[in-house]
Amino acid sequence: MITKKLRKDPLNLIIIGVAGQGNVLISQLVCQALAKEGYLVTFGQTYSSNQRGGSVNNYVRVSKEIQCSPIIPSGAADVILGMEPLDTLRMLAQYGNPKVITIVNPRPIDVAGRVSDYPDIHKLIETIKSLSAKTWIINATEEAEKLGDAILANMILTGSLVGSGILPLDEKTMVPLIQERFPNDFDINMAAFNKGVELYQAVA
Amino acid sequence: MVTKVKGAKELQDEVINTGLCTLCGACAGSCPYLVSYKGRMVLMDNCNLSEGQCYQYCPRTHIDMDAISREVFDVPYSEQQLGTFKEIFIARSADNHIRGKAQYGGTVTALISLAMKEGLIDRAILTQTSNDKTPEAVLAQNEKDVLQCTSSNYMACPVIEKFNKLPKEDNFKVGIVTTPCQGLALSKMKLHPPHNRFSIDNLKLVIGLFCTWALSTDQFHSFLMETLNIPLVKKFDIPPPPANTFDAYTSSGKISISLNQVRKYTMPTCAYCLDMTSEFADISIGAVEGIEGWNTVIVRTNTGAELISRAKQKGAIEIGALPPQNLAHLKEAALIKKKRGLGEIIKRTGDRNNLLYLGLSQQVADKLIS
């Protein structure tokens, strides 16, 4: 039943965002698709100790043979999809390695609780690039706002992730899942997904 | 002696929490961090600024006395018992109605009302005694409002907070009735005009009251609540010596409380005050010993002189001469307060050269301390 080859087994993917950005949706869609393709998928989550305004880490592990642990060992991420730059950098610091591929939405979210001030965004992006084998910058929030709602950033990033071919998935697999998830809002979500694919192709 | 301007935290550590606070209100009303509440200055949250206007205008942080004296009078600060002045006499309101409501001669009320009527000021910040007999700063807009504020209740009231709260963008002319410490704070504000606040240039008239000490509002009010039936009290009075009482007048008569008992509630900061006659006002007004129903009036600035001149012209006040022995006695009492105040300061700092908040020239300090 497995149609595309898994480039590494297990493949370790981190999808990180701030509570409220909806990164869980990306993970759920992608995991569902992978399970349908016959893979063993483990999708784990960590919330920072205060959920409201905190970071939400999603760990997605894909394997043909093993039901992996929900926690990825240090330095073992293959792909990091970051909805927010500061959190993306945090994931690289803990899970990054010379081969890691990073997809980042460069839209800063100020730190709620003001423990300290937000760093300079350009320096942050440069640091992210220096810690990744490949970095793809996808202006998901910006494009989502153009489509009418910032929350669509998560669908756009789903499109970029699938469009990149890193996962053994293609766009065709995703359509019925998106249909099922958004029976009443299929068109706008599909448009966001397609936009994500387009954005990836523009930077690849 | 430290002369640097610091911030809210230091103000709390050096003044508010050490018994030095006069409750003048100069630190409050223009930011969210310092507010007055029931006779206390409350620091609501930490302000992180290392320098703040709250510290700058406080009458218990460093004051360059020469500088403020030059600002208000164009002359340096001297050791004169009654401060810088042009004239001193006795006066009372020519209006029976005002005299009926007043503490002594009603001169303060008469002058404020006249200033308003003549357009010298648009509003006045005065102290009103509220129903529970605590003092409240109010913004009087007309004569009717002014007449609500005729009595003394001897407790400290943060009137400058009211001034600070006036809308930044407004430009109406304001008059204010203050105690000596409040006059000091306003002088500091005139010397270094505040920013982000209602303009100090709009302050057109300061009438200062004579003051030996003020009572701590929260503690004294609790004492009054236990001792008297507050709602029945119509007026408070501390008659001049030799009477040693704090009197409360009700409709059925007068209740006298021994002044010794009441003195316990004096604000600790009053011990360090050198000013009995509100030396930094346009006009200073107090009682007259031995002459009931009249006020002692000290005219200090051109503004003050103009107002008195207008008042005479319009027949708003009646004027008389201050008897020589009253003048002598007043000077003596004022000097005693200066010497006592300095003595207490030196006792507190333990150092003749550290006069706490007072920036005096060596000359003046020597004369007063000897």
Place this chain on the structure above:
Amino acid sequence: MPDIDIDAQGTTLLLMGNEAIARGALEAGVGFVAAYPGTPSSEILPAIAEVARQRGIYAEWSVNEIVAIEAATAASLAGIRAMSPMKQNGTQVALDFLGNLAQRGVGAGLVLVTVDDPGSHNSSNEQDTRHVAKWLDIPMLEPGDFQEAKDMTRWAFDLSEEVDIICMLRAVSKISHTRGNVKLGDLPTRQYKASFPYDGAGRVGGRQRMWGIPHDVQHKKLAIAREKYETSPFNRYVGPDKPELLIITSGATWLYSQEAVRTVGLEKRVGILKLGTIWPLPEKLVTEHLDKSLEVLFVEEIDPFIEGSVMELAASQVPGKPQHTFYGKRSGHINAYGELSPDDVIKALNKIMGINYQARDPAYLKKVEAIPREYAVNRGGALCPGCPHRASFWNIRTALKLDGRGGFATGDIGCYTQGLLPGGFSVVKTLYCMGGSAGIATGFGKLGQFGFKQPVLAVCGDSTFFHATIPALINGIFNNSNFTLVVLDNTATAMTGFQPHPGTGRTAMGEPARAIKIEDICRSLGVPVEVCDPFKFKETTETLLKMMAIDKGTRVVVMKRECELIRGRRESPPYKVTVSPDLCLGDDCGCDRLCTRIFLCPGLRWNKETGKSEIDPILCTGCGVCVDICPQGAIKREVL
């Protein structure tokens, strides 16, 4: 995610551990499920409630965990298979009943699901509930993955009936909240006819049940369970016949152990014994594996539970047998607290097996270490933009400061626990358990005779009020304790996911319920009660000051405003809020960034370049409350 009652035996779904547990219960024909929300267990009941009606199941959100397990027990006694899931703190709440229940036996199968939170990511404390099984003498199982979560739950009902005792299934966050592949079993339909077969004194269903049962009856039951455990498929060994090191593990740490061994490439030298049947310990099975190797490493969360039981077993072995070297929490090879990860097991393997596995490329690590410190910003949580609790805490902070007697708030469990933090202006100074705020306040309120003068405000939420606060409130009234109860009524059990409670007007199964008003209950107790809208700062602060000034007896203030997340889903924002840069003083004297430094609503942010505050248009919910805190009137709101 699909409903879990798909009748599709053999299909594989990606289920979260909690959903798998729910599916397991369905496959066992469960008829009655009662719970109280508690992360990480909260998803179990709703997964069942979603399909309850069509499957003829009754699912209930109870007011607290002890009532939940009591209700489930009634069903069991009447012949209906029943289950009660809860978090570790809930199990602690239920202990008095559980201790008695352990002795009484069951009717139909009865399963307690307890989910622990290693590392207390979502709890006020860290606790290992496996000890409860040992303490109460009840059998306990722990799933090692998502398939087992389903299969074990299903089996637990059979075990409960076969042994005639309540069965405990213990999971942890990383099993409960992680999704993995689960192959579905069949879904039998059961026809239930409930009846409670009581007969003679203390007898039910022909047996002595309710009293006069010696303790050793439980021990005998455990022995039966132990026998079944010896051959259970939930205990598995993977590795060489004679491993150099034997890892004994259970639960999520089994996954971490497997990952660790695989990552460092020691599959041929290290064997892993995974236990799924944890208490009573299957002694024959464990002894058999202990004979494989003299070096044993225990990997488990949270406490050295299996470690202790196995070491007890080893110590009781025939003398003369070779001595094992045990590694684990006692020896310091594995953390004695907190959540573990594959890295922790790798660290232990490095030490024990004398290898030097480096997880990180050294050159890469150098780059990581060079990251400027200010990039390692901690994203602390905050109350949501528009949250009424922020406004309630603002009122409390103002009132406490103005009151000036050194008063404080006591805290409780919910979103409003954040009253401890700067986001809640740190007005809350104590935090214990559900109902703790009122309980501890009744104590403080009696310290007047010892010179205590500080006003006390006990803060609790609406769900907490029904769960545990009422007895403490009545205690305060009865004993004339001096404090004010402040109920933050946002008509939601928000922290755990908006589950219904007695004040919300509907049940777990979506039926309408009479919404009980908290202020009505308090008024009926004959004490001063005020209801305020926390968004109205002036009135609410004055009300608090007034209540604090009463300074005797117990008083109640209900701060009532709906949770913003609920309101926001239903309605559009009431205002468009903007900051006027001309009026904003920013960090100048007169403001010093009150809104972005002290008020801390995420909808407001500080623009370092312009030196002004501004509204974050994506995060701001348009509640307009910040307009009233700006000292310069720079924040404006426009009705939409």
